[in-house]
Amino acid sequence: MFADMNTGVQYPTASTYSTSRGGGVPASYMNPIGRSLKNGAFCHEGATGVFNTSGSQRVSATAFNMNRCGSGNYSSQGVVWLYNGNTYNAYFTFRSPEVFDGQFDGGGGSF
Amino acid sequence: MKRQRNIITASTACLSLVIGSAVGFSVTTATAENLESRDTSTQRVKKEDFPKNQAGESYGSIANVATAEDEPDLVWTYGDGGVMGYVKKLDLNSRYAQTLEEAQKMSKEKSQTKVLKLYGEDGKIVIGTKTLGD
Numbered sequence: 001m002f003a004d005m006n007t008g009v010q011y012p013t014a015s016t017y018s019t020s021r022g023g024g025v026p027a028s029y030m031n032p033i034g035r036s037l038k039n040g041a042f043c044h045e046g047a048t049g050v051f052n053t054s055g056s057q058r059v060s061a062t063a064f065n066m067n068r069c070g071s072g073n074y075s076s077q078g079v080v081w082l083y084n085g086n087t088y089n090a091y092f093t094f095r096s097p098e099v100f101d102g103q104f105d106g107g108g109g110s111f
Numbered sequence: 112m113k114r115q116r117n118i119i120t121a122s123t124a125c126l127s128l129v130i131g132s133a134v135g136f137s138v139t140t141a142t143a144e145n146l147e148s149r150d151t152s153t154q155r156v157k158k159e160d161f162p163k164n165q166a167g168e169s170y171g172s173i174a175n176v177a178t179a180e181d182e183p184d185l186v187w188t189y190g191d192g193g194v195m196g197y198v199k200k201l202d203l204n205s206r207y208a209q210t211l212e213e214a215q216k217m218s219k220e221k222s223q224t225k226v227l228k229l230y231g232e233d234g235k236i237v238i239g240t241k242t243l244g245d
Contacts, residue, residue, distance in 0.1 A: 083211065
């Protein structure tokens, strides 16, 4: 799995991609989440209701407005909840490199 | 005599080159190791690495954890209005499916906004809110 953050758009996105090495998996076994952090602190996460379809090997989710915590250094992290036959466990990617976002300079809070 | 001097000069030059290469190599290696140790983004943090409050709850940043199990009990975050505080890991993860039935239900429903309580470091005093939603 891997994650990326796109700050070159109006509403910066955090995308998470999850691929099964063992071929297709049953529906709803993979749940990728996009997450952003500002200066190392958790800021936001989204795309919570995205699951893989039946037999698919790959699923991706894109969350929007990930820079909603004001001006600062943002990074993204992918989270994937995987079903083990009993419950879901979450696994995280490494964080992306930090990028400065001054779009909400002087602002802050929830948008 | 002149030939002997040339041989000595050439030998000295070769020796210098060998020593220089060795020193240069070791310096390069040391630099690479230093850079690696400074790159905190590749160092995974375990739950036991976090400090704990008086109630025994771990607290801190989730920036370098690898699994939900390693997340601290209180997750450092930006709350609504830019207030910094902590949300409970249980509250945060309650947004996600724990069973296949919940997953199927979630995938059909439109994601809803959820407002979590924002706590201080003690995990007791509520200092604000944290709104989450797609």
